[in-house]
Amino acid sequence: MSTNINNDNLPSPQELEALANQLFKAGPGGFLSELPSQKGADIFSIAPDISLFNTSAPVNAPAQQAPPSTIGGGGISPSAVNQGNAVNLQDPQTSFADPNLSSQSPSLSPATGYSQPAFGGQLPVQLNGDYESYLKKTDLIPDVLLRQNFGVEQLSAAPQDLFHLPYQQDQHFDTELKKVLEQISTSAPGSSGIFNGAPTTTAVPFxxxxxxxxLPAVKADKAQPSKAGISGIITPPFDVNIIRRDFPILQEQVNGKQLVWLDNAATTQKPKQVIDRISYFYKHENSNIHRAAHELAARATDAYEGARKKVQQFLNAGSINEIIFVRGATEAINLVAKSWGDQNLNAGDEIIVSHLEHHANIVPWQQLAAKKSLKIKVIPVDDDGQVLIDEYVKLLGPRTKLVSFTQVSNALGTVTPAAQIVQLAHLAGAKVLVDGAQSVSHMPVDVRALDADWFVFSGHKVFGPTGIGVLYGKEYLLNETQPWQGGGNMIKDVTFEHTQYHDAPGRFEAGTGNIADAVGLGAAIDYVTRLGMPLIAQYEHYLLVYATQLLKEVKGIRLIGTAPEKASVLSFVLDGYKTEDVGAALNQQGIAVRSGHHCAQPILRRFGVESTVRPSLAFYNTCAEIDLLVNTLHSLKR
Incomplete structure (x- = not known):
């Protein structure tokens, strides 16, 4: 070996370069020079495994992560990376698709930046959202949360480190941590892209x-979800800008303006995860459920009954047998009225409702009262729209057989003291039905803590499909109640002389149900559960306070419903304008609100109006949208 010109016994730069080249070819990185000739080679499958953390690195070093499977609607080609091709990540026209990526490659959850197995064992098809949004999604967990949960200082890699190839072997810490992180669904909100509609492995095969x-068996005493969400799931911080990307319709143009959807009390918009799940069902699982001895029937049955299990956990019901699928809250109330009510109520019995009720919780009881000579009593409200508990107590008596009331008013947003109303009714010996159509999308609901005998809600109010809803009922009560419809699927045995019915839930699900939309409802519940209902309630409360303060500054406005406990509804009238004119003016700016009586005429007449303008909020709304609403109202008055 020659020495350099300084005669210091060190090798020359040329010799060092030659040695380095030899070492590179002989070392574990030597395969890189051969990759470009291997068409469609999967550079990620060559590494032994992808570890979440490089346990040999300092604690505060950036973690190495698996490359994102796709960006901007396609995947970055491994060959493009290895050949050093220049890629403009900001160019929406650039295609990164590589269909030959291994189906066993790990993937990143854009909601958390965690490396985790691909959904259902298959490489996700796409990530909806641009490169910038992906980088934001990989840095959602604050350092303080990481220190508390994982004992490390830093998780997220810097943008330039996203495509590094980790070579370290799994350590014990990696294995244990992956077990925890596998509980985090790859269809997490904000991940718009890794979810292709395929179901997760069904926890309980039905x-x-x-x-x-x-599929593994699950013990019946599996932990029930708490108000903070399903046990064991880490809830990422709430980022409305990322969440909005999951809702395609929010990019819609109305009158040349971007849609501002403030009609959420009427119906909520659907995230892509729900849309894709329904599409996947029709592409891969469509079949009638139960009984048939073929694969698609098994898939459809597991998807449908899996959705029932999700609803049970969402409401914290005691059993899946307490969950009945119906068309919506309206049908659920009618079911109770025309089955249990017709069977158990007699002339002179009394039903109590509140002044806040939607027509769906008034008309069925009026029909039953007219048929059976019952009496209906009404809990009054004060000038803020709060129910008067003292007056309610006076209405209770030995003839009270049923109390039926809303947990949240659709017209005023008032949150009623539901647990107190239920408890007092039970002390009087009455059964209780709670209308949760306006509550399930805004706050955690626990039917066992509430102790309601029945609880109803509609799927389309909680970011799910239309045409599907839920009746929860205590199991013993459902099994004592006669069916209200007869047909297939709800019978054990039929002769021309006699029919034997199934127990709940089957006895109330005659015929072919809305299978696909039940599955879609399950996906919607997955979505809001991933976000965390307490976080949703907190964020919407901030929006409500912000909007209320700004609306009060509009000249000539009168807010209808000012209870201290409110959910995301803002009803008002504006001096000098019909409500439909205000709605039309807002529509010109792309703002969708409801103008009318909201199917709650009695409560509006209590306040001396026939209709109101009703903006209503959801977790994908923003302060900027509220600003636009208020500014448009100011311009009307000017």
């Missing part, structure tokens, strides 16, 4: 051929 699925 189909009668379930042994062929090889």
């Amino acid at each position: 189909y009668f051929l379930n042994d062929t699925h090889g």
Whole structure:
């Protein structure tokens, strides 16, 4: 070996370069020079495994992460990376698709930046959102949360580190941590892209051929979800700008303006995860449920009954047998009225409702009262729209057989003291039905803590499909109640002389149900559960306070419903304008609100009006949208 010109016994730069080249070719990185000739080679599958943390690195070093499977609607080609091709990540026309990526490659959850197995064992098809949004999604967990939960200082890699190839072997810490992180669904909100509609592995197989699925059994005493969300799930911080990307319709143009959806009390918009799940069902699972001895029936049954399990956990019901799928809250109330009510109420019995009720919680009881000579009593409200508990107590008596009331008013937003109303009714010996159509999308609901005998809600109010809803009922009560419809699926045995019915839930689900939309409702529940209902309630409360303060500054406005406890509804009238004119003016700016009586005429007449303008909020709304609403109202008065 020659020495350099300084005669210091060190090798020359040329020799060092030659040695380095030899070492590179002989070392574990030597495969890189061969990759470009291997068409479609998967550079990620060559590494032994992808570890979440490089445990040999200092604690505060940036963690190495698996490359994102796709960006901007396609995947970055491994060959493009290895050949050093220049890629303009900001160019929406650039295509990164590489269909040959291994189906076993790990993927990143854009909501958390965690490396985790691809959904259902298959590489996700796309990430909706641009490169900038992806980088934001990989840095959602604050350092303080990481220190508390994982004992490390830093998780997220810097943008330039996203495509580094980790080579370290799994350590014990990696294995244990992955077990925890596998509980985090790859369809988490904000991940718009890794979810292609395929279901996660069903926790409990419901189909009668379930042994062929090889799915693990789950103990009946599995932990119930708390108000903070499902046990064991880490809830990421709330970022409305990321969440909005999950809702395609929010990019819609109305009158040349971007849509501002403030009609959420009427119906909520649907995230892409719900839309894709329904599409996946029709593409891969469509079949009638139960009984048939073929694969699609098994898939459809597991998807449908899996959705029932999700509803049970969402409401914290005691059993899946307490969950009945119906068309919506209206049908659920009618079911109770025309089955239990017709069977158990007699002339002279009394039903109590509140002044806040939607027509759906008035008309069925009026029909039953007219048929059976019952009496209906009404809990009054004060000038803020709060129910008067003292007056309610006076209405209770030995003839009271049913109390039926809303947990949140759709017209005023008033949150009623539901637990207190239920408790007092039970002390009087009455049964209780709670209308949760306006509550399930705004706050955690626990039917066992509430102790309601029945609880109803509609799927389309909680970011799910239309045409599907839920009746929760205590199991013993459902099994004592006669069916209200007869047909297939709800019978054990039929002769021309006699019919034997199934127990709940089957006895109340005659015929072919809305299978696909029930599955879609399950996906919607997954979505809001991932966000966390307490976080949703907190964010919407901030929006409500912000909007209320600004609306009070509009000249000539009168807010209808000013209870201290409110959910995301802002009803008002404006001096000099019909409510429909205000709605039309807002529509010109792309703002969608409801103008009318909101199917709650009695409560509006209590305040001396026939209709109101009703902006109503959801967690994807922003302060900027509220600003636009208020500024438009100011311009009307000017």
